[in-house]
Amino acid sequence: MIDLTVLTEHWESYFIGLRNTLFASLMALAGSFALGTVIAVFRISPIKVLQACGTAYVELFRNIPLLLVVYMFFLGLPALGIALNGFVSGTLGLMVYTSAFIAEAIRAGILAVPQGQTEAARSSGLTYVQTMRYVVLPQAVKIVVPPITNQFLNLVKNSSILGVVAGLDLMYYGDLVNADTYNTVDTYMFVALFYLILTLPLAYASRLMERRFARSG
Numbered sequence: 001m002i003d004l005t006v007l008t009e010h011w012e013s014y015f016i017g018l019r020n021t022l023f024a025s026l027m028a029l030a031g032s033f034a035l036g037t038v039i040a041v042f043r044i045s046p047i048k049v050l051q052a053c054g055t056a057y058v059e060l061f062r063n064i065p066l067l068l069v070v071y072m073f074f075l076g077l078p079a080l081g082i083a084l085n086g087f088v089s090g091t092l093g094l095m096v097y098t099s100a101f102i103a104e105a106i107r108a109g110i111l112a113v114p115q116g117q118t119e120a121a122r123s124s125g126l127t128y129v130q131t132m133r134y135v136v137l138p139q140a141v142k143i144v145v146p147p148i149t150n151q152f153l154n155l156v157k158n159s160s161i162l163g164v165v166a167g168l169d170l171m172y173y174g175d176l177v178n179a180d181t182y183n184t185v186d187t188y189m190f191v192a193l194f195y196l197i198l199t200l201p202l203a204y205a206s207r208l209m210e211r212r213f214a215r216s217g
Contacts, residue, residue, distance in 0.1 A: 006186045010177045017173030018194045024091045024169060025156045025198070031095035032155065033148070036102030041132055043107045054103070061100035066161055069093040074165045090162035090169070098155045105147045109140030149206040156198050170194055 007014065042054030061069060070093030073084055084092070113136050121131040163171030174191035178184050 002189070003183055003186045006177065006181050006183050007190050010180070013173040013177055014170070014190060014194060017168070017170035017191075018197070020087065020168045021156075021159050021162070021170040021194075022198060024087065024094065024162060024167070025159050028091050028094035028098060028155055028159070029152050031092075032098040032102055032151075035095065035099040037106055037137070039099060039103035040106035040110060041137075043103065044110055046128065058100045058103055061097055062104070066093065066097045066158055067164065069097045070161055070165055086162060086165035086167035086172075087169075090159070090165055090167035093161065094155055094159060098151060098158070101151050101154075102148055105144045105151065106140060108147075109142075109144035110136055112143050113139045146206060146210040149202065149209060153199055153202045153206060156202065157195065160195075 039054050039057050042050040043058065045051055045054070070090050073092045074086060074089035077084055077089075110132075117135055117139075118131055121135040122128070126134070159169055160171040161167075162169035163175060166172060170191055174187055178187040181187060
């Protein structure tokens, strides 16, 4: 039998956690998309140094656990004299980690744009940056919207990592509720319910966009 008093007596804690999770996810979404776009352009740049930097970034952050990336900000930066709280550290870790996956999705979209359009833009006098900005990226973003939406969905779920570094997210407040009630099953069942409130609309939007772009394609 579900004990609803776990929710009714601690609704404020759940709400604060939900709000902070949403806020951290939105900031990480915006940052990872912007950073991922830059890294994707580096990856296909004709400048070898930029290519190498983009490749190193993607290979590094795609192949280490998210927890270590968060620890890099939460535990590593204080050693350099830069102290960040759990919320900021977790959000930055999410942003950097997710940007590596988004970079690969955008790179695939860029490569899917016909090469002739890039050559035509360059021959008309546009610089490499202008070609990317006005010709290639607008088409590439349209191609990669569905996979990027899936990455955003993963980011929201991965935001639970903030609870490990006292990031004031939904998992963190779930831990506090559990410590107060000793009702582990019901406590985390309600945590899962609140995550579903965030992720189900994203999953539905992703399916809609996939169908829409499949028709337009």
